[in-house]
Structures are given as C-alpha cells and as structure tokens.
Amino acid sequence: MRVAVLGAGITGVTTTYSLLERDLEVxxxxxxRYAAMETxxxxxxxxxxxxxxxxxxxxxxxxxxxxxxxxDAPLALNxxxxxxxxxxxAEFLANIPNYRKHTIATVELAIAAREHLMQxxxxxxxxxDLERRGILHFYRERGSFEHAARTNEMLKAGGLKRVAxxxxxxxxxxxxxxxxxxxxxxxxSDFSGDIHKFSRGLLDSCTRRGAELRLExxxxxxxxxxxxxxxxxxxxxxxxxxxxxxxxxxxxxxxAGIASRQFASxxxxxxxxxxxxxxxxxxQMDAASAAxxxxxxxxxxxxxxxxxxxxxxxxxxxxxxxxNGENRDIRADRVAPLTDWVRNLFPQVSTDNxxxxxxxxxxxxxxxxxxxxxxRPGVFYNTGHxxxxxxxxxxxxxxxAAAVRPHTNHQGARCAPGASTSAPI
Numbered sequence: 001m002r003v004a005v006l007g008a009g010i011t012g013v014t015t016t017y018s019l020l021e022r023d024l025e026v027x028x029x030x031x032x033r034y035a036a037m038e039t040x041x042x043x044x045x046x047x048x049x050x051x052x053x054x055x056x057x058x059x060x061x062x063x064x065x066x067x068x069x070x071x072d073a074p075l076a077l078n079x080x081x082x083x084x085x086x087x088x089x090a091e092f093l094a095n096i097p098n099y100r101k102h103t104i105a106t107v108e109l110a111i112a113a114r115e116h117l118m119q120x121x122x123x124x125x126x127x128x129d130l131e132r133r134g135i136l137h138f139y140r141e142r143g144s145f146e147h148a149a150r151t152n153e154m155l156k157a158g159g160l161k162r163v164a165x166x167x168x169x170x171x172x173x174x175x176x177x178x179x180x181x182x183x184x185x186x187x188x189s190d191f192s193g194d195i196h197k198f199s200r201g202l203l204d205s206c207t208r209r210g211a212e213l214r215l216e217x218x219x220x221x222x223x224x225x226x227x228x229x230x231x232x233x234x235x236x237x238x239x240x241x242x243x244x245x246x247x248x249x250x251x252x253x254x255x256a257g258i259a260s261r262q263f264a265s266x267x268x269x270x271x272x273x274x275x276x277x278x279x280x281x282x283x284q285m286d287a288a289s290a291a292x293x294x295x296x297x298x299x300x301x302x303x304x305x306x307x308x309x310x311x312x313x314x315x316x317x318x319x320x321x322x323x324n325g326e327n328r329d330i331r332a333d334r335v336a337p338l339t340d341w342v343r344n345l346f347p348q349v350s351t352d353n354x355x356x357x358x359x360x361x362x363x364x365x366x367x368x369x370x371x372x373x374x375x376r377p378g379v380f381y382n383t384g385h386x387x388x389x390x391x392x393x394x395x396x397x398x399x400x401a402a403a404v405r406p407h408t409n410h411q412g413a414r415c416a417p418g419a420s421t422s423a424p425i
Contacts, residue, residue: 003404004029004232004249006219006263009040010195011382012255013203014393017120018401019253020209027212027249028203029219031237036199039257039359039389042280043195044318045308046297047117047391048135049110049160050187053151054102054367056095072337074304078324084261085323088274091365100154102368106388107158109395114189116394121198124205128197129310135190136165136173137299138181144301145183152185162187176294178345192297192308194316195390220244222252222266228377230267251404253380257362258326260370260383269374273384275326275360280318281338282310284353289315292348305341315349317342321361321387330358361386371396372403380404 001024005016008030019026032038067073078085095102121128139145155162165184170177173186207213214234221233221244230252233244254263254271264271285293293315297308305319317338335356342351363386364370370381382400385392 001025001250002027004230004247004252005255006252007255007257007259007383008032008035008199008203008213008215009038009255009257010036010199010390010393011385011397013199013206014117014120014397015253015255015382015400016206016211017124017202018116018397019404020206020211022401022404024404025210025212026206027214027247028206029214029217029232029234031216031218033216034200035203035215036196039361040195040199041359042282042316042318042357043278043359043390044280044306045192045194045310045316046135046190046299046306047110047114047192048187048190048297048299048306048388049107049114049158049391050135050137050155050162050185050190051299051306051391052103052106052110052155052158052160052388054095054099054106056092056099056102056367058096059147061093071333072340074320076320076322076324076334078322078327082325084272084274085325088272088365089323091272095366098366102366103151103154104158105368106392107155107160110388110391111159112398113392113394113396116398120202120394124202126198126201126205128193128195128201129314130191130193131295131297131309132191133296134186134188135192135297135299136170136184136186137301138170138177138184140179140181140302142182148185148301160187161189174294174296174298176292176346177298178347190297194310198390219263222263224267224376224379230378249378251378251380253382253400253404255382257383258360260362260381264374264381267374267379268376269379269381271364271370271381271384273362273364274323276363276386277320277322277324277327277358277360278318278387279320279322279330279334279338280316280357280359281335281342282355282357283315283317283342283349283351284355285313285315286350289349293346300341300345303337303341305338315342326360328358328360330356334358361389363387369396371399
C-alpha cells in the first residue's frame with residue numbers, strides 16, 4: 001500500500017514515522033529543500049500539556065479587543081476585509097460553548113502524545129536539546145492567577161497534574177527569573193526541546209527505513225479516483241514550465257500546514273485553516289549570558305510569551321498572535337517585545353546576538369486539529385494543530401496512521417497529467 005504524505009513539518013514527519021511502523025510504503029512531498037523549514041523551524045520549544053487551554057473564551061475576546069490599540073500587544077489584527085479571516089473569526093466565536101470540552105480533549109491528546117514522541121526519539125536516536133525540568137507558568141496579578149486556577153480544574157479532568165506555586169517557590173524553581181509575581185503553576189511532566197532538530201532527525205530515520213522524499217517539489221493538483229485512490233500532480237520547484245508529473249497513491253495524508261485548506265478544497269473537503277503568525281527570537285549566548293539564563297521552560301501569562309533553553313548556548317523566546325493572512329514578514333515592532341522581555345526578566349543575558357523568526361500557525365476556529373478521513377476514500381488529514389503542533393503531533397500521527405487502510409485492489413484507474421480538479425475520474 002503506497003501512501004503519500006503532504007508536508008514535512010512536525011505533523012508530516014511524525015505521520016510518516018507512524019505509517020512506516022505499520023509497514024506501509026510512504027512518499028513525502030514538501031516544497032522546501034529540508035524538513036521543518038516553515039512553522040516547525042523555530043517555535044517556542046515547549047511540549048506543554050499545561051498550555052492546552054483553547055482560546056475560545058469570552059475573556060480572550062475581551063483581552064483581544066483591548067490589545068488591538070497596543071503596538072506591543074500579544075495580539076495584532078489586520079482589519080482589512082478578508083472573507084477567510086472574518087468567517088474564521090465568526091466560527092471561533094461559535095465554538096465558545098465548546099471551550100471546556102475542547103480543552104479537556106486537548107489535554108488528553110497532549111498527554112498521550114508524550115509517550116509516542118519519546119518513543120520516536122529513542123528509536124531514531126535523536127538528540128534535540130531535551131530539557132525535562134517541567135514548565136513553569138507565572139502570573140503577575142490575582143485575576144489572571146484565579147482564571148488559571150479555574151483552568152486547572154479542566155486540566156485535572158483531562159489527566160494532568162499541575163500544581164500551584166507561591167512567589168517564593170517560583171524563585172526556588174527558577175532562580176534566574178527576575179520580577180514580582182502573584183503566583184504560578186508548575187507542571188513537572190512537561191518538557192522542552194528543539195523542534196527543528198527533532199523533525200530533521202526523525203525524517204532522516206524515516207529515510208533510512210525506506211521513506212521516499214520528494215523535497216523541493218510543488219504539488220499542483222490532487223484528484224481522487226473512482227477506485228478509492230488519489231492522483232497527485234507535482235513538479236520540481238525549479239522546473240519552470242515543464243509539465244507536471246502524475247502518480248497515483250492508495251491513500252494520501254494532508255499535513256501541509258496552512259496549505260491544507262487549498263489541498264482540502266481540491267479533494268472536496270472544507271478545512272477552514274487560517275494562518276496565525278507567531279514570532280520568536282533565538283538568543284545566542286556567551287558564557288556569562290548562559291550562566292544568567294533560565295534552564296526551566298517558562299510561560300508568562302501577562303505577555304503570552306514562552307521561553308525555552310536549547311542546549312548550553314541558545315535561549316528561545318516566542319509569542320504573539322497576528323491575524324494578517326499569508327504574510328511572512330518579520331516586523332521589528334513585533335520582535336521588539338520579545339527582546340525587551342529578555343532584558344527585563346533576565347537583565348544579565350546579552351541580546352546583542354539575536355536571530356528573529358516568524359511562522360504561520362495552521363489554526364482551525366475550533367482550536368482542535370483535523371485528524372482522520374475526508375469525504376472521499378483514501379483521503380486523510382492530520383493538520384490544523386495551531387500553537388500545539390509539536391505537543392499533539394505524536395498522538396495525532398498515531399491516530400491517523402491507524403485509520404489508513406487499504407480500500408480496493410485498485411485495478412484500472414490512472415490519472416491524467418495536469419489534472420487538478422476535485423471531481424472523480
């Protein structure tokens with residue numbers, strides 16, 4: 001059984017691994033030269049079941065409205081008309097009644113994902129700057145801490161142990177952290193690491209196990225066939241006007257980030273992903289800065305900024321949510337709050353060597369990933385993980401791989417070069 005995976009980010013490579021575990025032949029398509037070059041390149045580094053609370057809540061909406069007039073706010077919105085953006089926002093509001101249900105379900109997925117991800121890392125022998133010190137959330141005011149305490153009841157219902165800590169305990173857990181805080185929550189079972197190293201290492205392992213890579217390849221058309229297979233039309237990125245090449249696969253798994261929406265449309269499905277841009281900086285540290293930087297992974301509730309230590313000499317700081325379409329610009333005014341955060345909370349850490357980055361999170365309005373079959377036989381999805389792609393990927397990859405099954409003996413049907421409609425042959 002031949003299976004195509006569209007996308008070589010974290011969901012694509014974990015899906016590939018899980019399919020190979022089931023003795024399937026896998027071909028991976030990605031437009032980049034290497035794995036994990038887009039949203040899985042430089043995220044906040046956290047594998048955080050403790051950050052599983054979905055955003056569909058009236059308090060989030062109220063904060064968001066207040067943030068719109070602040071240039072340094074965690075949320076930025078381009079108000080220009082966009083059907084995709086405003087329908088996404090309407091569906092986001094419509095999912096507010098699902099806040100509790102989706103938060104608990106996300107916690108359960110995140111906890112299940114840990115075992116799969118660590119098994120993958122051990123099996124593939126991946127070094128990815130793993131830090132198993134837990135994740136500390138800290139709060140500057142009473143109201144936000146009390147909201148977190150209510151959230152903690154949902155996390156507990158999903159099976160997570162997250163304990164409240166005092167300001168004194170915060171200083172004990174992470175002595176490098178400077179500031180006055182009302183309180184915090186500590187999750188010992190969470191951890192952090194470098195998503196790019198993990199993804200590259202896992203795909204290298206998959207290649208050694210027989211996965212075929214079609215990198216620097218543009219998928220220009222998808223067509224389901226009458227016998228339950230899928231035709232893919234693709235061409236190398238630098239092929240110019242050369243005609244697309246056609247191949248037929250027994251199944252396809254769409255793990256293509258924000259491009260999943262377009263691919264789903266070709267396959268007759270609606271997957272209303274919208275790109276929510278996030279920024280990060282990677283601080284390259286000298287010996288003095290490394291000694292003053294934290295080792296524990298952190299989340300600052302007031303600024304919605306996360307931070308993780310990556311090895312001895314790198315410090316990753318990430319945050320912000322920007323609704324601005326498929327815009328990949330790295331804006332100085334959105335990077336500045338991340339640098340300022342380091343200077344304020346870790347004044348002895350030098351920020352004279354900082355690399356900024358921006359990625360587009362593929363986010364569905366329900367804040368839940370799309371995992372499982374599409375409308376047509378042979379079509380599957382593992383996409384729309386938003387800001388929890390790495391945290392959830394091990395579990396969703398396992399689930400979608402288990403759902404992929406042979407459909408027919410597939411005799412006769414083939415696809416025509418250049419086909420790109422969603423109609424069956």
